[in-house]
Amino acid sequence: MRASPRRVAFDVLHAVSVEDAYANLLLPTRLRGAALTGSDAGFATELCYGTLRRRGLYDAVIEHAAGRAVDTIDAPVLDVLRLGAHQLLGMGTPPHAAVDESVRLALALRLGRAKGFVNAVLRRVSERTEPQWTELLLAGVDDPFERFAIEHAHPRWVVASLASALSAQNRGEELEALLAADNVPARVSLVALPGLADAALSAADAELSDYSPLGLRAPSGDPGADPRVRSGVVRVQDEGSQLAALALSRARPIASGERWLDVCAGPGGKAALLAAEAARAGAHLLASEASPARTDLVRRALAPLADSVSVRTADGRTLGADPLERYDRIMLDAPCTGLGALRRRPEARWRKSEDDVVELAALQASLLTAALSALSPGGVLAYVTCSPHPSETTAIVDTVLEGHPAIERLDTADLLDRVTKAPLDARAGRGAVQLWPHRHGTDAMFIQLLSRPDGA
Numbered sequence: 219m220r221a222s223p224r225r226v227a228f229d230v231l232h233a234v235s236v237e238d239a240y241a242n243l244l245l246p247t248r249l250r251g252a253a254l255t256g257s258d259a260g261f262a263t264e265l266c267y268g269t270l271r272r273r274g275l276y277d278a279v280i281e282h283a284a285g286r287a288v289d290t291i292d293a294p295v296l297d298v299l300r301l302g303a304h305q306l307l308g309m310g311t312p313p314h315a316a317v318d319e320s321v322r323l324a325l326a327l328r329l330g331r332a333k334g335f336v337n338a339v340l341r342r343v344s345e346r347t348e349p350q351w352t353e354l355l356l357a358g359v360d361d362p363f364e365r366f367a368i369e370h371a372h373p374r375w376v377v378a379s380l381a382s383a384l385s386a387q388n389r390g391e392e393l394e395a396l397l398a399a400d401n402v403p404a405r406v407s408l409v410a411l412p413g414l415a416d417a418a419l420s421a422a423d424a425e426l427s428d429y430s431p432l433g434l435r436a437p438s439g440d441p442g443a444d445p446r447v448r449s450g451v452v453r454v455q456d457e458g459s460q461l462a463a464l465a466l467s468r469a470r471p472i473a474s475g476e477r478w479l480d481v482c483a484g485p486g487g488k489a490a491l492l493a494a495e496a497a498r499a500g501a502h503l504l505a506s507e508a509s510p511a512r513t514d515l516v517r518r519a520l521a522p523l524a525d526s527v528s529v530r531t532a533d534g535r536t537l538g539a540d541p542l543e544r545y546d547r548i549m550l551d552a553p554c555t556g557l558g559a560l561r562r563r564p565e566a567r568w569r570k571s572e573d574d575v576v577e578l579a580a581l582q583a584s585l586l587t588a589a590l591s592a593l594s595p596g597g598v599l600a601y602v603t604c605s606p607h608p609s610e611t612t613a614i615v616d617t618v619l620e621g622h623p624a625i626e627r628l629d630t631a632d633l634l635d636r637v638t639k640a641p642l643d644a645r646a647g648r649g650a651v652q653l654w655p656h657r658h659g660t661d662a663m664f665i666q667l668l669s670r671p672d673g674a
């Protein structure tokens with residue numbers, strides 16, 4: 219039997235809750251499996267992503283309505299309630315429809331014993347609108363970060379981290395705009411790989427991106443339906459990621475024979491753009507990745523450029539040990555909390571913790587130290603994260619450079635403004651670039667170009 223949009227949304231939500239699945243990877247597969255397209259696919263996507271994004275708010279509402287803590291509610295029943303709460307409070311579904319459909323979903327899931335509970339809790343949820351619930355939950359809460367956390371459905375520590383990242387750039391007053399932008403689904407951006415899909419940029423119906431000279435806005439619908447996307451020469455890629463790759467490839471003219479390395483290449487998004495840039499100028503890219511499964515994804519992503527790239531599985535922390543292994547350009551797109559990509563990874567905000575920041579910062583510092591030791595004299599390295607958290611961005615660069623006095627910071631903001639179609643106004647201090655969803659419509663990418671001077 220063909221699964222309904224609600225059932226697909228439930229399956230993905232539940233896999234995220236109990237198996238730590240990634241919604242953005244699982245949902246497309248489930249939509250295809252259920253043959254859901256058009257408005258049905260759109261409904262399932264909004265139901266699933268919207269529920270995940272605002273899960274913290276809905277859990278607080280459910281706790282209140284049920285009169286008990288959410289961790290005392292069976293996991294599948296809780297997920298049915300979360301989906302119901304999103305339909306009631308986030309999607310404007312009429313109460314009788316949202317409640318009845320949720321009860322029907324519970325029955326289809328063989329949760330008949332919870333039928334009355336689902337019905338009663340969702341009826342109580344439907345007695346208030348979302349602003350009324352928010353007002354109720356805010357009563358007596360004085361801490362401003364906690365208030366933003368409730369109002370914009372972010373964990374408090376994420377609010378505090380984003381506040382400190384913005385304040386470091388004198389943009390503290392933009393916090394609410396950023397939190398609101400995190401809750402708006404990102405528009406799908408495409409990149410036309412140079413030399414392989416240039417015609418896509420001049421097509422009559424092309425809607426060009428604001429900043430990236432290679433970027434396009436995807437028309438509505440499934441981008442995978444476009445044969446150029448299927449063949450891999452036009453790729454789905456956030457404009458911020460395009461700019462991170464172009465900052466490195468266009469930092470200075472490319473000499474034929476240059477050796478390039480992507481240290482953390484999986485799943486291969488930036489590597490594909492770097493490989494296309496390198497191939498046009500006679501440079502060679504080695505795309506490296508620690509996880510074997512993700513190395514396979516890199517191979518797949520680089521298939522249209524297979525002749526001009528190499529791919530390997532390796533731990534980036536071992537770089538530098540071989541004195542013959544040196545590179546002219548290095549992309550270090552480090553593993554990070556992803557706090558800059560919350561629009562795209564709806565569950566990420568609830569899954570990460572401050573402990574992850576500490577663990578990732580240690581890994582980021584080790585990777586940067588190792589990568590710098592493999593940088594040729596005259597070479598350029600891009601340190602990139604899709605998190606604006608100061609502990610993952612400026613603090614990593616500052617700390618590692620203390621041990622590398624010869625390394626110079628390039629004025630990334632200035633260099634990137636020469637690449638983009640419009641000025642970014644994204645200077646983050648000490649030469650770095652910080653992009654923001656609420657300002658640039660991109661993920662919050664941090665980009666710092668570093669160089670080892672000739673002879674150093």
Ligand SMILES: C[S@@+](CC[C@H](N)C(=O)[O-])C[C@H]1O[C@@H](n2cnc3c(N)ncnc32)[C@H](O)[C@@H]1O
Nearest residue numbers: 482483484485486487488508533534551552553
């Ligand atoms: C932010 S993602 C890279 C995204 C990629 N550059 C792209 O544009 O598609 C970070 C990657 O680093 C990999 N990674 C984690 N630890 C690593 C290590 N010690 N050495 C190399 N890669 C590592 C992860 O498996 C993950 O694929």
